[in-house]
Amino acid sequence: MKPGQPLIFNIRRFALDDGPGIRTTVFLKGCPLSCIWCHNPESMDPAPAVAFYPDRCILCGDCRRICSEGAVSMHDNRRIKRQRCSACGRCADICPAGAVELLGRYYPARELVEILMKDLIFYGTSGGGVTFSGGEPALHGAYLKPVMKELKKKNIHIAIQTSGMFDLSAFRSEILPFIDIVYYDIKFIDRHEHEKYTGRDNITILDNFQKLAGMPDVRIIPRVPLVPGITATVRNLTGVADFIKSAGCEYYELLPYNSGGIAKRHSLGRDIPAVLNGIRPDVEKEKGYREIFARCFSARVHASSYFTERYHEVIGGLSSRFMQR
Ligand code: SF4
Ligand code: SF4
Structure with missing residues (x-):
């Protein structure tokens, strides 16, 4: 590996959760955020x-x-x-x-393309394609551009999963021209909470999202992780729903909490953040979070203020059940 060469830590074939149809998902190392609940903690560091x-x-x-x-x-x-x-x-x-x-291994672009082409027939028959994930794949635009160019020659559908923490002009020139769907994480509406739990504030992320959502040819799907008591609080979900709707998005995805990052942290010899102790995936709670989000999303009345009288009316009884702090 030479300095500057991005490493890939997983190439998952036959993926069904990373976009439409059957897909191959490429996970790149290196991320500007360090979310404490990250279920791919091996992706944070760009090094092996x-x-x-x-x-x-x-x-x-x-x-x-x-x-x-x-x-x-x-x-x-x-x-x-x-x-x-x-x-x-x-x-x-x-x-x-x-x-x-x-x-973490470096794949020359040609080798990566060859691997991705292996499942061409499945992409075609299922309406699938290739998804770039991480880590933050947008950090590696110069590396991905020739790969995506080759994929597009075969008309392969391409999606990207991003934290939104990237330089927008580089993203627009190197990545966006090849992308069919941008899956864009919105974790917190409050910048201080964002900084507390991810290590960086969300100013760039929210700003990039609004700009991309305003571009007519960009298909962007915001994704909100439901981490009980952290991102999944009434206040945060209401704010995020309001923000997404204000940006003109009609679609969103809510991601169930995935506790797999804890075992991975153990295997990497890392400590487990104390705040994760006791947090478990909970189907019933998740249903409640989804309900809150859906109601706020459809009942949005004030684009500039999410913590409004109307908000209390809309979620009423649910708030006492799910407000966690
Ligand atoms: S434990 Fe030793 S052999 Fe294994 S990766 Fe580290 S330095 Fe290399
Ligand atoms: S001691 Fe365990 S980890 Fe080391 S080589 Fe043997 S099986 Fe692998």
Whole structure:
């Protein structure tokens, strides 16, 4: 890997949740945000990462013998001493049990295109295509542009999943001309909450969203993660619904809380944010959040103020059930 070359940590074929039809989803490393609930924490750092899965380990010791950095300890159930590990990947290559994995590999554009073309027939028959995700794929416009150009020669449908934290003019010139659907995360309406839980404020994100939503040829679908008590509060959902509607969007997607990031953090030797303790996916609560969002979305009356009298009328009894702070 050379400096500046983006790494891919997963290429998921036959994906059914990343856009219309059957898709291949490419996950790129590197993200300007660090959302505490992120279910792909391996995507945050642009550098390669080493994951250790203790339930697969057969204690053969091969990883310790191969590691020249002294970064493996058989007495530590996290196995890898992160401060010593250079992520060379030798332990992952030798491990007979698949208990160590090197996450993040550079694919030359031509090789990536070849992989994506393998499922051309499925894209065609299902109305599917390719989705770029991450991490933040918009960070890698120069790398993705020739890939997308090749895909478009075969008329392949292309979607992108983005945090919205990007330079809009680069996005417009390098990425947007090839994209059929932009899935755009709106996590918080309040900039301080955004900063608290993602590490960055949301000024650029909201601004980019409004501009893109105002472009006639851009199909943009906002997506709101439902993290109980964090993004999924009455106040935030009401504000986000109001904002999205104000921008002229008629569609949205609400994403159920995915707790998979906790196990991944363990495998990467990272601590689990205390605020996530006790948060579990909850189908009943989620139904309530969806109801709140839908009602606010359809009942929007004041574009400039989401915390209004009308808001109390609309969600009335639901607020006491779901207001979490
Ligand atoms: S990735 Fe390399 S440096 Fe890190 S533990 Fe494995 S062999 Fe050692
Ligand atoms: S090489 Fe794999 S199976 Fe063997 S001790 Fe290391 S992690 Fe466990």
